Amino acid sequence: MLDRYWHGGTSRISPEAPVQVVKVSNIEDRPGGAANVALGLAKLGVTVTLIGVVGEDDNAKVLEHSLEASGVTCHFVRSASLPTITKLRVMSRHQQLIRLDFEEHEYSLTQNEAVANMVESVLPDADAVIFSDYNKGCLNDVQTLIKYANEANIPSFVDPKGEDFSIYQGATLVKPNFVEFETIVGQCASDADVQQKGELLRQQFGWEALLVTRGEDGLVLFESSKSPFSLATSAKEVYDVTGAGDTVIAVLTAVFVTSKRFTDAVEYANQAAGFVVGKLGTAFITADQLAAIMYQRSHSTNFGVLSPSELLEQVKLAQMNGERVVFTNGCFDIIHPGHIAYMKQAKGLGDRLIVAVNTDASVKRLKGEKRPINDLVHRMSVLEGVGAIDWVTWFDEDTPKEIIEYLTPDVLVKGGDYTINTIVGADHVLAHGGEVKVLTFVDGYSTTAIIKKANL
Template sequence: MDRIAIESFLARLRGLKALVVGDLMLDEYVWGRTERISPEAPVQVVDVVRQDLRLGGAGNVVNNLVALGCSIEVAGALGDDADGRSLRAMLEAAGIGIDGLVFAPGRTTSRKTRILASNQQMLRIDRESKDFIGADLETQLAERIRALADGCQVILVSDYLKGVLTEGLLREVFAIGRAAGIPVVVDPKGSDYRKYLGATLLTPNRKEAQTASGIAITDEASLCRAGRALRDTLRLEALVLTRSEEGMSLFLADGREVHLPTEAREVFDVSGAGDTVLALLGIGLGAGLSVELAAKVANLAAGIVVAKVGTSTVSPDEILDVAGRRHADTDLKIKGRDLLGRVLERERERGKRIVFTNGCFDLLHVGHVKYLQKARNLGDLLVLGLNSDASIRRLKGPKRPLIGEEERAHLMAALKCIDYVVIFDEDTPLELISALRPHILVKGGDYAPEGVVGKELVESHGGRVEIIPFVDGKSTTNVIERILERYRDE
């Protein structure tokens, strides 16, 4: 179930660490009003209202990771100038590790100034150096990256062709990633992608893929040819080709191709969307997600970001909100274990009494419904621990369940008496009960309280166990037997 996997991933973000390598720059936004034409030239006059200075380039990848709550180290070359010192101070103030920064005398730190009026960008002014850093700085950076990679789950490479990511440095970065056993994810630039040989995954957009592959992308077929060509030539584990309003396409090492439609509701500004994709894809792979699921999360995040003006970021709550809209009536009730634990902690603080029960609930029948309604009446919230498909097979044999865990979860969440559903994979709910700490533990049937799993745990923090008898003659086994009896001849 993708949304539950996404919830679980987002809940673990604060324990993840990323190393961002690339072209760091400052993004300056000058906001104003324009109501007249200059008497000096046929141009609009902008009356400045406010100014905003942000991390840009690879720094916007850092911004995205900060918004997600990750730990970050950064490596790159800055000019030994006022903007370089300002950029370093901004990173320090945000709690970013800066041991990977080197200063290059005579180099101009990149600064892009955007003039905006009525939410429209009118002009951009760039101040920067584009010359390649020298061999000494390349060696220094490689040594610092090697030291910083230890303890990181992913290396994110953000290339803006400003001269920091030389071919030699890229080779070192890819080798460091392989040696550390962590993915190296690259947002590429330029026409010659041979310098990226050794990366784990690349995230070009349509125009970049066309330029690098030499294949004119005019339709779906030519786009796929370009994606396959780049994946195969560079021997990538995957290539994720972003397609603006059409979503993204994945070209995987096993030959599969997955096309994800856009998640954007409205598009105001695409600047920085590629940085968001790089950040979410990279940290997703670093967390152990499959390429496909990491891309789905990145696609959700990109759809949120392009609806904002200027290079923006996205929060875990925004991602969860969008992920939950596909099943607005039921999906929002289905939670991963970590997230549900935090939700219930807030409910406890509000004085709510939490009731917990668990089961397979394969083939929902009236006995189940009556039981759950009675359980809900014992407190303020009813949490259902639902056995996963794998745990049911271990408990009831290889022919069960008849209905998969995702369908069962949505069926149970559709019941008014159930407030939350959480799937668990263990043979007993003991670990789940320990994590959720309910006030009341409910079991059905002819159990004695002493035989209920989790009884001691619940009672240790002042809770209690309740036994609710099942409705006579109502069981999944009976339903299956009646079906077999009536349709055996057919």
């Protein structure tokens, strides 16, 4: 689509009819619809190809020139019978006075086949495909296009429209807004209702993930075998929501291609949407701007001793910034040089090191009633001061299985004579693409020996 704006002042009423007269002083053309998504991707530095239907008219030339000037490769099916969809907005003093739409929806079978052939031809060189559906006819046969993507093992992301989501069966992720979501599942009276209906919808159509955008109520992600993941909106002030949905699908796809984590992609998309709605008019976010926002979040003062829930947020942010998170655990009752050497080795396996400490009750169950010598607060305070350690947290169970599965680190480290298949939590970390390492403790140091020597 082409979004065209006529800007001008209004100072009088027409003598011909009771309407304002606009003296047009500026004409502005912008890529719209799916073209706006493509442009957003190009602003992020992504190599992007745009496929769609345009007319054989001047507006198609304007649209193509604007996109290619920004680095978007255009593969257009040109139709002599359809105009390039154009939305003309007459603007005065930042107010829209009227919108005039030039469009037809009578897409032919030949045009749909041409679109399908173009999609199939570019898939071998693609990392992902976005189907940006505006219910104009170009995606009448989107099911075939999703099938092509699946056969090529290319993830597909859908920004949907309409009242029939079955046409998106088998897509990787579908992203309706809340109105579109309720159109399909019915009215949701509570968050619990949203979560129940969202997961049922995801399962019904075989999507790996479903992302529902909820405006000021944030986002909620439904992903296979995981609990719903919700985020509050990151917007501080909202000036204009134009293009926010396009920004979400563009950033979401770009980040997923790199990280392969839906939660990472949603975190970045949420921050990007918060940025663009704070700008007047259709806005874009660049890769540098997005990186700066995420860097600021991940390099906050949230280090040291954190609760498991506080730590989870920091782990996600670190992983989204490409940092490898290392996890180890223990009682650490009396810290000695062997522990310090071990921590340095562990930190060398990644970028951030978590040390999870058994609570006092957990230590007593494992070591006996005389232990620990030092209480939990004391032990964590000492560990917090070790330079190699970024985060210290605690767990009350006899094993760290639950907290490992909760945090899902990139590297799980254990010291001693363990084998990988005997390390608690190893199966979870490996199943999520992580690594498990066994380190050798430095000889000559032992907490038990220190206690005996002190006759404690």
